[in-house]
Amino acid sequence: MSLDATLQDARERVLQTAGPIFAEKGFRDTTVREICDRAQVNLASVNYYFRDKEGLYLEVVRRAHQGLLKQVPTPLWAPETPAEHKLTDFIRALLTRMLGDAGAPWQHSLMLRELLYPTHACRALVEDYIRPQFEVLQAILSELLPESTATAVRQQIVFSIVGQCLYYRVAPHVVRMLVGDADLANHFGVEPLVHHISQFTLAALGASGQGLPAGVPISAPKSRTRRHSSPN
Amino acid sequence: MSLDATLQDARERVLQTAGPIFAEKGFRDTTVREICDRAQVNLASVNYYFRDKEGLYLEVVRRAHQGLLKQVPTPLWAPETPAEHKLTDFIRALLTRMLGDAGAPWQHSLMLRELLYPTHACRALVEDYIRPQFEVLQAILSELLPESTATAVRQQIVFSIVGQCLYYRVAPHVVRMLVGDADLANHFGVEPLVHHISQFTLAALGASGQGLPAGVPISAPKSRTRRHSSPN
DNA sequence: CATGGTATCAAACAAGCGTTTGAATGGCCA
DNA sequence: TGGCCATTCAAACGCTTGTTTGATACCATG
Numbered sequence: 423m424s425l426d427a428t429l430q431d432a433r434e435r436v437l438q439t440a441g442p443i444f445a446e447k448g449f450r451d452t453t454v455r456e457i458c459d460r461a462q463v464n465l466a467s468v469n470y471y472f473r474d475k476e477g478l479y480l481e482v483v484r485r486a487h488q489g490l491l492k493q494v495p496t497p498l499w500a501p502e503t504p505a506e507h508k509l510t511d512f513i514r515a516l517l518t519r520m521l522g523d524a525g526a527p528w529q530h531s532l533m534l535r536e537l538l539y540p541t542h543a544c545r546a547l548v549e550d551y552i553r554p555q556f557e558v559l560q561a562i563l564s565e566l567l568p569e570s571t572a573t574a575v576r577q578q579i580v581f582s583i584v585g586q587c588l589y590y591r592v593a594p595h596v597v598r599m600l601v602g603d604a605d606l607a608n609h610f611g612v613e614p615l616v617h618h619i620s621q622f623t624l625a626a627l628g629a630s631g632q633g634l635p636a637g638v639p640i641s642a643p644k645s646r647t648r649r650h651s652s653p654n
Numbered sequence: 655m656s657l658d659a660t661l662q663d664a665r666e667r668v669l670q671t672a673g674p675i676f677a678e679k680g681f682r683d684t685t686v687r688e689i690c691d692r693a694q695v696n697l698a699s700v701n702y703y704f705r706d707k708e709g710l711y712l713e714v715v716r717r718a719h720q721g722l723l724k725q726v727p728t729p730l731w732a733p734e735t736p737a738e739h740k741l742t743d744f745i746r747a748l749l750t751r752m753l754g755d756a757g758a759p760w761q762h763s764l765m766l767r768e769l770l771y772p773t774h775a776c777r778a779l780v781e782d783y784i785r786p787q788f789e790v791l792q793a794i795l796s797e798l799l800p801e802s803t804a805t806a807v808r809q810q811i812v813f814s815i816v817g818q819c820l821y822y823r824v825a826p827h828v829v830r831m832l833v834g835d836a837d838l839a840n841h842f843g844v845e846p847l848v849h850h851i852s853q854f855t856l857a858a859l860g861a862s863g864q865g866l867p868a869g870v871p872i873s874a875p876k877s878r879t880r881r882h883s884s885p886n
Numbered sequence: 887c888a889t890g891g892t893a894t895c896a897a898a899c900a901a902g903c904g905t906t907t908g909a910a911t912g913g914c915c916a
Numbered sequence: 917t918g919g920c921c922a923t924t925c926a927a928a929c930g931c932t933t934g935t936t937t938g939a940t941a942c943c944a945t946g
Contacts (some may be wrong), residue, residue, distance in 0.1 A: 483666035578850045585821030586814045609806035618810045626858035
C-alpha cells in the first residue's frame with residue numbers, strides 16, 4: 423500500500439531474485455539458501471511467504487508468463503498490411519524475444535525449460551502464451567496459402583517457421599562452435615536471421631502455393647505498444 | 655556368456671542402466687542409489703568403478719556418443735544420386751533419429767541435454783558427432799545452390815533444415831497440445847514430416863521438389879566392433 | 887595350504903538440502 | 917501503556933545425497 427512496494431517487500435525481493443536463478447539452474451539445482459542470500463532476506467522467508475520451494479517456483483513461472491504476455495502483446499496490423507509484411511514482422515518479434523536484446527532474457531529460459539521438461543506449470547503456459555501466437559501465425563499463413571490448404575499443412579508450416587527461429591535459442595553453443603567468429607557476428611544476429619528466415623519461408627510458400635512475388639520489403643516498423651499495468 | 659558378455663560385469667550393468675536414467679532425469683536428479691538398485695549392484699559400485707558420480711556420467715555420455723556414431727554412419731550415396739534425393743534421405747535420417755522408433759531414443763535425449771545445458775562433455779559431442787553431419791548437409795546444399803552462394807548463407811539454410819526437424823524433438827508436448835489427435839497421428843509421424851520438410855526446403859531453394867520417389871530406406875550401418883580401453 | 891589381489895557387501899559418514907521452530911522485533915490500535 | 921499481529925531472525929531438525937570404510941567371499945597362483 424506504499425508507493426511502489428517492489429524493493430520494499432521481502433516477498434517481492436525473493437520473487438525478483440528467484441526468477442533468473444531458476445531460469446539459469448533449473449528447479450532442482452537452485453537452493454533456497456542462494457535465493458535468500460542474494461535477496462538479503464532470512465532463510466525462512468521462502469516458506470513463510472510461499473509455503474515451500476515449489477510454491478515459490480510456481481509463482482515465479484506465473485509471473486514470468488504474465489510478464490511475457492504484457493511485454494509482447496498480440497501485434498495489430500493495419501488491415502491493408504500485406505501478409506508477407508506481417509510474416510516478416512512476426513518472425514522479427516519471435517527472434518527478438520528468443521535472442522532477447524530486450525528486457526526479458528530469463529523469462530524465456532524458464533519457458534524453454536518448462537517446454538522441454540514440463541512441470542505442472544506447462545499446460546497454462548502453452549494455452550495462454552503459445553496457442554494465441556500459434557493462431558496468429560496460422561492466420562497470417564491463411565492469407566498466403568490457397569484456400570484449399572489443409573489445416574494440418576498450415577500447422578506443419580507454422581512449426582517449420584517456429585523451429586527455424588527456436589533453433590538459435592536451443593543450440594546457440596552449437597552455432598557458435600560451427601560457424602566462424604566473423605560470420606557469427608555478420609550473419610547470425612537478429613536482423614540477418616530475420617532476413618534469411620523470411621526469405622526462406624516466403625520462397626517455400628511461393629513455390630508451393632500460387633505464384634507470389636518473391637521480393638519482400640524488409641522494413642522495420644517497430645510497432646511496439648508497451649503497456650505497463652500494475653504488478654498484481 | 656557367449657551371447658553378450660555385457661550382462662555379466664557389474665560395471666557394464668551400471669553403465670547400461672545409468673544411460674536411460676541420466677537421459678530422462680538429468681545429472682542432478684539422478685541418484686546413484688536408483689542406478690545401483692536397478693542394476694542390481696551394490697551401492698559402492700559406482701565409486702569403485704568410476705571414482706564418482708560424475709565419472710560415471712562422463713563415461714555414459716562417451717558411450718552414448720560412440721553408439722550414435724556407430725548407429726548412424728555417414729550415409730553413402732551412389733555418385734549419380736540427385737541432390738534432392740540425398741536431401742530427402744538426410745532429413746529422413748534426422749527425423750528418424752529424433753523421433754526415434756529406432757533403438758536409440760535415450761542417447762538423443764542425453765545429447766539434447768548436453769546441447770542445452772552443456773557440461774564438459776559438450777565440445778567433443780559437437781566436434782565428433784554434429785560437425786561431420788553439418789558438413790555433409792552443407793555439401794548436399796552446395797549441389798543445390800549456385801556456386802556463388804556465400805558460405806554463411808549455406809549455413810543459415812543448414813540451420814533452417816535442422817531447426818525444422820529438431821522442433822519435434824524439443825517441443826513434442828507443445829505439438830501434442832496444439833494439434834488435434836487425428837492430425838497428430840496422420841500428419842506428424844516421421845514419414846509425413848519427411849515429406850513436408852523436404853518439400854518445404856526444396857521449394858525454398860527454388861528447386862522443384864515434386865515427383866521425387868519417396869520410400870528410400872536408410873542405408874544399414876556398418877558393424878564396427880571396438881573394444882574400449884581398460885578402466886584406469 | 888597359504889597368499890595376494892579383485893570384487894562385493896552392509897553399514898556408516900559427512901555435507902547439503904528444504905523445512906520447522908520459538909523467540910525477538912516493531913508498528914498499530916484500544 | 918499494554919496487548920495483538922505480522923514479520924524477521926538464528927538455530928536446529930530430519931532427510932537425502934554422494935562417498936568412504938572395513939569386513940568378507942572369491943579365486944588363481946606359489
